[in-house]
Amino acid sequence: MRHPGINLGEHHGEAHDQAETLVFGFWVFLMSDLIIFGLMFAIYVTMANPVGMAGGPGPKDVFDLTSVFIQTMILLTSSLTFGIASLAMRHEQGRGRIALWLGVTLALGLGFLGFEARDFANMIGMGAGPSRSGFLSAFWGLVPLHGLHVSAGCIWIVVMLIQMRTFGMIPIVKTRLLRLGLFWHFLDLIWVGIFTIVFLAGISA
Amino acid sequence: MGYNKAKQFSVLLLTAVILAGCSEQRSSFLDPAGPIAAAQRAHLIEVVGWTMIAVVPVFILVPVMLWRYRYRNTKARYTPDWGYSGWLELVMWGVPFMIVAVLSTKLWFSTKALDPYKPIASDAAPLNVQVVGLDWKWLFIYPDLGIATVNQLAFPAGAPVSLNLTSDTVMQSFMVDALAGQVYAMPGMRTKLHLLADAAGVFKGENVQFSGVGFTEQKFDAVAMTPEAFSEWVARVKSDGVPLDAQTYELLGASSTGAQVYEAIGTNGMPAGVIYFNQVAPDLFKKVIGRYHGGEPVLPANQPGAAGYVWQPLFNGSSK
Amino acid sequence: MTSDHTTTWLFGRLDLSSLPIWQAIQSPAISELIAGAAAMIVIAGAIAVIAFITWLRAWRSLWTDWLTSTDHKRIGIMYCVLALVMMTRGVIEAVLMRAQQADGLSGGFLTPEHFAELFSTHGTIMIFFVAMPLVAGVINYIMPLQIGARDMSFPVMNQISLGLTATGAVLVMSSLVFGKFSTGSWAAYPPYTGLAFNPGPGPDYWIWSVAIAGIGTTLSGINFAVTIYKERAPGMTLFRMPLFCWTVLCTSIIMIFAMPPLTVATLMLAADRYLDFHFFTNDLGGNMMNYVNLFWLFGHPEVYLLVLPAYGIISEVVATFSGKRLYGYTSLVYATMAIAVLSFCVWLHHFFTMGQSANVNIAFGIASMCIAVPTGVKVYDWMATMYRGRIRMTVPMIYVTGFFILFVIGGLTGVILANPTITYQVHNTLFLVAHFHNVIIPGVVFGLLAGIHYWFPKAFGFRLHEGWGRVSALLWIFGFSFAFLPLYVVGLMGMPRRSANFNDPAFEPLMLAALFGAALVLSALAALVIQIWVSVRDRDKLAAPLGDPWNGRTLEWATPSPPPHYNFAVLPQVKDRDDFAAAKANGRAFADTANYGDITMPKNTALGMIICAAATLLGMALVWYIWWLAMLSVLTIVVAFVARTFMLDTTYTIPADEISREHRAWLARVRAASPITRDRETDDVNQGLAVLELPETLKASR
Structure with missing residues (x-):
């Protein structure tokens, strides 16, 4: 049974074979993580109502759609740049090129986190912290959880940049980059859910 | 066969x-x-x-x-x-x-x-009772009669009883085995249960959801009476009862058993472990549910059953 | 900074009055004395273990052969040891509770709070730190052998899973010495477990022990599933796998999808308690019903997570000891999958009484009842497996017989409880307690004990003592019956669960019967310990090193006992379902080969232990509000992970000639040994080589 998704290609030899199990295992992990996000979404949906808001601020009062739109664009672009890095690895276009596009992805990831942190600070400033209501608890449980994942992804990119430099493009580095790629695109997918269910639905309701 | x-x-x-x-x-x-x-x-x-x-x-x-x-x-x-x-x-x-x-x-x-929310079809008019679960006692409010009791649910036999339930502390489960079974009572929420007794009798009622150290003491008698006996009982509650005002409700909110409350405010006219109230604020049940939806935090000091609970008036002034 | 501040900074909210021993000295009542004694036993036990290991001079061996091992077999054994240690505590607590309730008419000898702590730790321990590790342990040991793999797909992650499970267990044990455990039961419903109602460390102990162990279980699930999908030996198609492996596959899928709800529920409860969130609070829009849904979204599949591997074990045991192919293999596979899927569709039956509409209750009630169909099919399939077999009543078969008779009662009461109408009456009563013990003890525990007796000779090279095994099995069966069948009746009579006392004298005789049953179960556990001790003492007489003491049918019996680190000298070429039985029948078994190759195996690593230690400190730090330690522990975990990724030299190679030498030595012993017939399999002559017994030979002998 071949694992689903992009593998490196037969010409990568050992790394291609190892990826069979490693990438499949990572897919399974992501499925489990997806359940966590799915449940957080479900909780958020049950709490996005007047009872859950408990007289506190609602979506329209606290969400800055312009900022969220910018974050969305940054994150989607970062998925594109990671994709370019993956293709560079698949076609063995050299370590420098891969590192360059990973660097761009990292910068975009950090940019996303910067905008997100600014929004969070603003919300705290206007008294919309998690302590205010069940609705805001659900928001603060879901969106920063995604942010935490992105932060972990950024650290992972840094570690991979160091490992590419120290070890070169050895099989284990390649399979790790494959898994990191899955992780990064997965976070994009979650963000699309957050953008739709939390922000767009919240503003339009 | x-x-x-x-x-x-x-x-x-x-x-x-x-x-x-x-x-x-x-x-x-x-x-x-x-x-x-x-x-x-x-x-x-x-x-x-x-x-x-x-x-x-x-x-x-x-x-x-x-x-x-x-x-x-x-x-x-x-x-x-x-x-x-x-x-x-x-x-x-x-x-x-x-x-x-x-x-x-x-x-x-x-x-x-047998849906507990479904009213029981009967020729007799249903009796409405509002039930508030407290640490570790039950408060029964008869909104149409202007009376209330702690740990005694009296009602006429042969007539359906329509119960609305909530809790003013942790989650509890109200149960009268011989009549209808149980339903949860939860703070800030209202659940319903309907029951009917064929004949006069005394039935065990209790909380079956663990709610702290006094949990096993949270039992009461559900008493089905003949209509005449029930009228007499109502009259007795009215004559022998004390008012359910801010002070007494605060007292009920503290973690204590029915017997302990009886020691504090019970009188000779009441059966042991049971309190009769002859005046009840009209919207008490609504207020108990509503306190959790006020948009303000309910601090432990104001939360009946909480570790840091100190008696605070739920509603201002005594009900007259 | 004053010294007071320094103490708070250093020790958080931990002080002298948090120690039960101190409290026992301050106010020596029975309840406090029991708590103090329990704390002393934990401390004395820890000291005794340390002294014993030192006396054996076994520290180095413990570290290199066990704690840092990535071998799935060693990890499996460690899981089982952990589970048996925790089971001892759980059973003692059970006896205390039974004693309290037997004396419940006069109030009992424990304070209500102590009783509440007992049922909370008992439930938490028995589910998370006995049943789960026992299941994980048996799976770890057996599944790779059965599919012809050398190890798990992710051996280091496997070690980390064990470490995180151990962390949870250590946290629960620590609550005996430092502070008190939760009184909020194993399900820990808020708002009772919220900060307002329970500000002490108890619920925090529950949260962190369960959350950390739960993450370990999720990782285990991923590992098991990937191993089954990716590591099967050549020719081992999915439908040639032993049934146990099918149940493991379904269990691991449940682990992957059902543990996240628990993680989410516990972390949300933690957010409420630590960060003033309002997920489940009474006020500000919190909703406790969300917790109840999340918890049972985990809790119900959890039951099947535990019982499916037990079904798998029973399938193997019944087939082997009936000397027969498993009846209805395909049926059993589909029944297992049906149960796994249905297990996610029934969680609401744990709270039919929460006020939802009748239609919702009907949907979930019918879904719950549907599980009875595949479960019933399984029981009938096992009976059909015995039909026209040649059954040997060994210890595993005694357990399986107990399972058949008693588990069916549990199934019956399960169907009863699937009816919302009846649940309105028996929910939260001892009827419910009797029901789930009836599925967990005869179902899960008997299944696992059967498995342990069945596979013990595989793991250690000698059989468990048969006589003590029978004593223990019968004590378990009768102990269970006396302890729990009366509780059904008391439950129908209306006694609420979790009651420290009662005032209806009608309960009293049944409660005394239940106490007698609990005493029998305690004796069963004692007999089990004696059995293990006697077996270790007589291990030379009980030795069965050739690997096949029960005339087994599946691949794990085709290796020496205990198997070498690499499991199979040459990966088996699987040609059949029940491949080893087929190989023995047509003479393929024990064949020598020229194809020995080098084998690459994972090296030992300390990562699992480092994470276990750091996670334990993290848990303690969070329970006691020692923030500096919490941050330090998190940092340690992250650094340890990242550092590990910089290590490239993680495997070692065993040369082919070493493997061929070992393997040929074993084959030579097999050829020299005399095979035995099944009537002598519990005698000392059983070296682990079986005579082929076919209907033809049977006729000839007649």
Whole structure:
């Protein structure tokens, strides 16, 4: 049974074979993580109502759609740049090129986190912290959880940049980059859910 | 009619077990005192009966197989590679499936018919009672009569009782076994239960959801009375009761048993462990639910049952 | 900074009054004395273990052979040891509770709070730190052998899973010495477990022990599933796998999808308690019903997570000891999958009484009842497996017989409880307690004990003592019956669960019967310990090193006992379902080969232990509000992970000639040994080589 998704290609030899199990295992992990996000979404949906808001601020009062739109664009672009890095690895276009596009992805990831942190600070400033209501608890449980994942992804990119430099493009580095790629695109997918269910639905309701 | 015989026998047997304990307070749905509990018991017996079709063969066949095909019995046939039979598959899947199909139908109708939210059809007018679960006592408010009690739920026999429930502390589960079973009572929320007693009697009522160290003391008598006796009882509550005002409600909110509250504010006119209230703020039940929806935090100091609870007025001024 | 501040900074809210021993000295009542004694036993036990290991001079061996091992077999054994230690505590607590309730008419000898702690730790321990590790342990040991793999797909992650499970267990044990455990039961419903109602460390102990162990279980699930999908030996198609492996596959899928709800529920409860969130609070829009849904979204599949591997074990045991192919293999596979899927569709039946509409209750009630169909099919399939077999009543078969008779009662009461109508009456009563013990003890525990007796000779090279095994098995069966069948009746009579006392004298005789049953179960556990001790003492007499003491049918019996680190000298070429039985029948078994190759195996690593230690400190730090330690522990975990990724030299190679030498030595012993017939399999002559017994030979002998 071949694992689903992009593998490196037969010409990568050992790394291609190892990826069979490693990438499949990572897919399974992501499925489990997806359940966590799915449940957080479900909780958020049950709490996005007047009872859950408990007289506190609602979506329209606290969400800055312009900022969220910018974050969305940054994150989607970062998925594109990671994709370019993956293709560079698949076609063995050299370590420098891969590192360059990973660097761009990292910068975009950090940019996303910067905008997100600014929004969070603003919300705290206007008294919309998690302590205010069940609705805001659900928001603060879901969106920063995604942010935490992105932060972990950024650290992972840094570690991979160091490992590419120290070890070169050895099989284990390649399979790790494959898994990191899955992780990064997965976070994009979650963000699309957050953008739709939390922000767009919240503003339009 | 072997089935009916078996049914009658099992009813008798179960009732005998229950009555062995024999106290005047009836405390189990196997000894039902109203139509709901009686239907629940009947449903239990039916389910057990149908399931026996699948269960009894196991009890019989396991010992038979173990004996007949024991290693030393070299006379028995031995077919080590036999592992499939279409007919047997059909029976093994088919019989349980049919039983579950029958039971599912029964479940459907019974659940609809005995929905605790469904008012009980009756010629008599229903009695409305609002139930507030507190640490570790029950407060019963009779909104139409302007009275309330702690740990005694009196009502006329033969008339349906419509209960609205909430809790002013942690989650609890209100149960009167001999009449209707249980439903959760949760803070900030309202649940419903309907019950009816066929005849006068005393029934055990209690909280069955663990709620702290006084949990086992959270019991009360549900008393079905003749209409005349009930009128007398209402009059007695009105004459012997104390007002349910801010101070007394605060007191009820503290973690304590009914007996402890009785010590504090009970009078000789009340049965031991029971409090009668002759005046109740009109919207008390609504206020108890509403306190959690005010948009303000309910600090432990104001939260009945909480570790840091200090008595605070729930509503301003005494009700007059 | 004053010294007071320094103490708070250093030790958080931990002080002298948090120690039960101190409290026992301050106010020596029975309840406090029991708590103090329990704390002393934990401390004395820890000291005794340390002294014993030192006396054996076994520290180095413990570290290199066990704690840092990535071998799935060693990890499996460690899981089982952990589970048996925790089971001892759980059973003692059970006996205490039974004693309290037997004396419940006069109030009992424990304070209500102590009783509440007992049922909370008992439930938490028995589910998370006995049943789960026992299941994980048996799976770890057996599944790779059965599919012909050398190890798990992710051996280091496997070690981390064990470490995180151990962390949870250590946290629960620590609550005996430092502070008190939760009184909120194993389900820990808020708002009772919220900060307002329970500000002490108890619920925090529950949260962190369960959350950390839960993450370990999720990782285990991923590992098991990937191993089954990716590591099967050549020719081992999915439908040639032993049934146990099918149940493991379904269990691991449940682990992957059902543990996240628990993680989410516990972390949300933690957010409420630590960060003033309002997920489940009474006020400000919190909703406790969300917790109840999340918890049972985990809790119900959890039951099947535990019982499916037990079904798998029973399938193996019944087939082997009936000397027969498993009846209805395909049926059993589909029944297992049906149960796994249905297990996610029934969680609401744990709270039919929460006020939802009748239609919702009907849907979930019918779904719950549907599980009875595949479960019933399984029981009938096992009976058909015994039909026209040649059954030996060994210890595993005694457990399986107990399972058949008693588990069916549990199934019956399960069908009863699937009816909302009846649940309105028996929910939260001892009827419910009797029901789930009836599925967990005869189902899960008997299944696992059967498995342990069945596979013990595989793991250690000698059989468990048969006589003590029988004593223990019968004590378990009768102990269970006396302890729990009366509780059904008391439950129908209306006694609420979790009651420290009661005032209906009708309960009293049944409660005394239940106490007698609990005493029998305690004796069963004692007999089990004696059995293990006697077996270790007589291990030379009980030795069965050739690997096949029960005339087994599946691949794990085709290796020496205990198997070498790499499991199989040459990966088996699987040609059949029940491949080893087929190989023995047509003479393929024990064949020598020229194809020995080098084998690459994972090296030992300390990562699992480092994470276990750091996670334990993290848990303690969070329970006691020692923030500096919490941050330090998190940092340690992250650094340890990242550092590990910089290590490239993680495997070592065993040369082919070493493997061929070992393997040929074993084959030579097999050829020299005399095979035995099944009537002598519990005698000392059983070296682990079986005579082929076919209907033809049977006729000839007649």
